[in-house]
Amino acid sequence: MSPSSPASARSRGGTRPARSDLVRLLRDLGSGIRRGLARDEAAESSPALATGLAAVDELLGGGFAPGSLSELTGPPSSGRTALALALLARTTAAGGVVAVVDGADAFHPLSATAAGVRLERVLWARPPAAPEAVRCCDRLLRVRGFAVVLLDTAGRETEWEALPDAVWQRLARAGAATRTALIVLSGRRVTGSLADLALALQPTRVRFRGTPSLFEGLEIEAAIVRRRRGPLRGPTALRLRAESAD
């Protein structure tokens, strides 16, 4: 290592590296340094993927960014799946192709159809365990043309929390390169600091009506608990209607 390298400068007394060192480092890294910028570039240059839920889209500043890694978290009956399928419904209606990597084997085709998802534009994969689900995601994120890859980990968070951060880093980079939005659905946060956005959902009220009673829907609150760029916002109220209430 040369005496003027950044590492040697730190070892000499913790001083900041000189600008010339940084310039040399950037030159040495060459095109590799652009990989780190790809995620931001992708997010900036493509229109956001809207969910069609005005409150959520406003909260997100238009929707989920293409090429970003986003996380939807919340306990059961918090509307996280409804929000994810709303995104798929809008995307497929606009002609996009989406993939669902169903790590929880919980995708309900009839319910998704009722939510407006066009199933003929959905590729559904049901891997048996987390490692296979990661590989599926990796494979799909490297195929250019999928607008959204939804990874459902809800109910199996323990399995997913054991994965190293490098997994999410790899998936995030793959998504950024192909401009595919990776949405991770989970009970609690599993992607750590690698998520560009984390949206936490919380149920506030369960609505039944009439006698005999009829399940009407849920009232929930959504809040941004992590955002790589931009302020944290929320909570915002949202109402989701059950199919039986129509």
Next chain:
Amino acid sequence: MRIACARVADLPLAAEQRAHPELRGRPLAIAGGEGARAELISVSPEAQRAGVRVGTSVAHARSVCAVLAVRIVSPSLAQTARDALLDAAFACAPRAAPAPCSGGVFASEAAVYVDAEGTGALFRSEAGFATALVERIRRLGLPVDVAVASSRHVASIAARRLGVIDTFPCRDEAVGAAEAGRVLVLLPEQERDFLAPLPIDLLDPDDALAEALTRFGVHTVRDLLALPRRGLATRLGVGVLELLQRMHADRDETPLPELRDARLVEAIDLEAPVDRLEPLLFVLQGLLSRLLERLEARHLGCGDIALALDLEGGARDVRHIGLAAPSADLRVLVRIARHALESRRLEAPAAGVRIETRGRPLRRDQLDLFRPAGPAPGVLGEALAALQSLCGDARVGTPIAADSHHPDVFEVTPFASPGIPEPAEAAPFTGALVLRALRPPVPAQVRRYRQCPAWIRSAVANGRVVRCAGPWRTTGGWWSKEGRFAFDHFDVQSEDGVVIRLRYDHVGRVWQIDAVYD
């Protein structure tokens, strides 16, 4: 009409070397059966140089050549080699057909006739076409000689002649030595001169006729053609007329058929039965590799595979391997085959393996400039096959609603990327609460109050039932003892805040949670 004959001189040997490339260049003999007394039916040039001869016993051959590798003749391998020969022919020309099996000294040969009419426009010359054919067949692991002539029989005789000479002196520019194969192009006006000095044995007469012709002093084609026709059949039998007919190059040839069947089979008979997964996969990898080479010759991808294992004792284990998309990736196919083998244990060791598939075109289509670009079909196909190898059979695809009243029934169809996007429609209704399925349904303990659940205990929801809606009864399949179902569904909010879809199964008399509202 111009016809090419591609001929593999020693099919059992070539088929064995195709299946086991590591045997190339080594002394190898093919035995007609098991045991030390079995007769050798085919011998490689290396073994011949070591002194091993066809017709000797295995024990004798081993005493002559200590490093001799002996394999038992495999009809499966021979058949797949014949099929591969035909595949290569169809890769170069639109019409081809296998030659009928010969007898006598040519019993071990395999040949295919290929329509060479007009191929000069594509390959610059007939010699170029013949060389391309040799190259294509060589890529499939078969040594071959190719001759082009005006009829099937003349082309066949010329190809046989190539097997015993290196070059033919009359047409230096038309005869060339290709790598592991020779080519010969005979123009119509040269065929008579070419055939005249050839020995009668190349025409493959039956034993009685050959003996009679020898007795008459007829040794060459020229001698045969010089015989007076009157009373010839009376003296030598009707077989001689057939031989004479073969010499007439200008007679009408029936057209060769086009390729109609995209079915491909690869098979191998194992010398020792295999019951463990890894050796079986090793064998399968070889089969799949050769299958992909043949598919590549037809410019196709691998479709669904039928894997048949011939078990010891005569039973046959057949497994269907469905592919989400056509694939030409060997690693992916091997992984899918592993899933298929792991899914069910073999009842007995496998003594033979056979795979059959139908070639399917790899996906190619044109995307639209003004609509969201979907995945490129070729890349998507590979990805789908890889996904299936990770997830298993019927776990990758597009879900569709099944034609059933059963609330949990759906079907998974192969995912096809929408090639031509449909016109934009109105924005879908959003804000609908959806269900998360629980597969299989989670059993629950339920206490009722006035016919409604009042208390619940399960892995999903626990405690007092706060609110409840229902029941909604769903019944169906009553005409079938196995398929009948009757459920009472409830929408239930439990004390811990979870809203579930609870059901009472009247057939099984159990409470279950089949979905969670989320």
